[in-house]
Amino acid sequence: DAKTTQPNSMESNEEEPVHLPCNHSTISGTDYIHWYRQLPSQGPEYVIHGLTSNVNNRMASLAIAEDRKSSTLILHRATLRDAAVYYCILRAYNTNAGKSTFGDGTTLTVKP
Amino acid sequence: KAGVTQTPRYLIKTRGQQVTLSCSPISGHRSVSWYQQTPGQGLQFLFEYFSETQRNKGNFPGRFSGRQFSNSRSEMNVSTLELGDSALYLCASSPGLNYNEQFFGPGTRLTVL
Numbered sequence: 001d002a003k004t005t006q007p008n009s010m011e012s013n014e015e016e017p018v019h020l021p022c023n024h025s026t027i028s029g030t031d032y033i034h035w036y037r038q039l040p041s042q043g044p045e046y047v048i049h050g051l052t053s054n055v056n057n058r059m060a061s062l063a064i065a066e067d068r069k070s071s072t073l074i075l076h077r078a079t080l081r082d083a084a085v086y087y088c089i090l091r092a093y094n095t096n097a098g099k100s101t102f103g104d105g106t107t108l109t110v111k112p
Numbered sequence: 113k114a115g116v117t118q119t120p121r122y123l124i125k126t127r128g129q130q131v132t133l134s135c136s137p138i139s140g141h142r143s144v145s146w147y148q149q150t151p152g153q154g155l156q157f158l159f160e161y162f163s164e165t166q167r168n169k170g171n172f173p174g175r176f177s178g179r180q181f182s183n184s185r186s187e188m189n190v191s192t193l194e195l196g197d198s199a200l201y202l203c204a205s206s207p208g209l210n211y212n213e214q215f216f217g218p219g220t221r222l223t224v225l
Binding site (some may be wrong): 008041042043044045046049087102103104105 | 116147153155156157172202207213214215216217218
């Protein structure tokens with residue numbers, strides 16, 4: 001499975017934008033880029049996903065490099081509730097690849 | 113809709129015992145995946161079930177097994193427990209295979225003494 005690389009930790013101030021990077025240089029053409037986050041004492045929560053084009057939803061934006069070897073999750077205005085571990089994962093689109101390979105994730109700390 | 117539920121939430125076992133964990137997916141979801149989360153190894157995929165059939169399996173020994181019932185509920189079993197099996201076991205469901213979003217349950221915290 002293609003792997004992802006993320007920084008171990010990042011800090012942000014409340015109400016400022018946060019850019020969380022992810023490298024996936026071995027991504028294949030059928031891999032979707034997904035982001036999940038895990039708040040303390042909870043299971044992971046879906047944030048956003050994309051294939052080639054940048055994506056926006058109510059939670060965040062996903063910017064995907066033209067060569068697809070990296071992506072950035074953008075939280076436009078960080079709140080204290082956004083403090084979590086953020087996982088960037090690749091999920092292949094074919095019938096026998098439902099499993100997801102989670103990396104170590106980035107621990108985001110949001111300072112008031 | 114109710115979310116993914118896992119039972120029990122906490123479990124303490126001793127080495128050599130076996131354990132069964134249960135997962136009830138969101139109503140209408142047919143795919144269930146299991147993950148093990150430990151501080152040292154992070155979140156690791158165990159297996160995925162769809163329509164009562166195991167579709168994918170991670171790199172875990174045969175002591176880890178699972179099954180899915182016709183109502184999509186799933187169980188995983190760990191036999192001959194080892195200290196290293198202490199972990200948070202997470203279940204995730206999605207409407208089908210290759211669906212874009214997985215919905216995770218709160219997990220079962222297993223402690224092996």
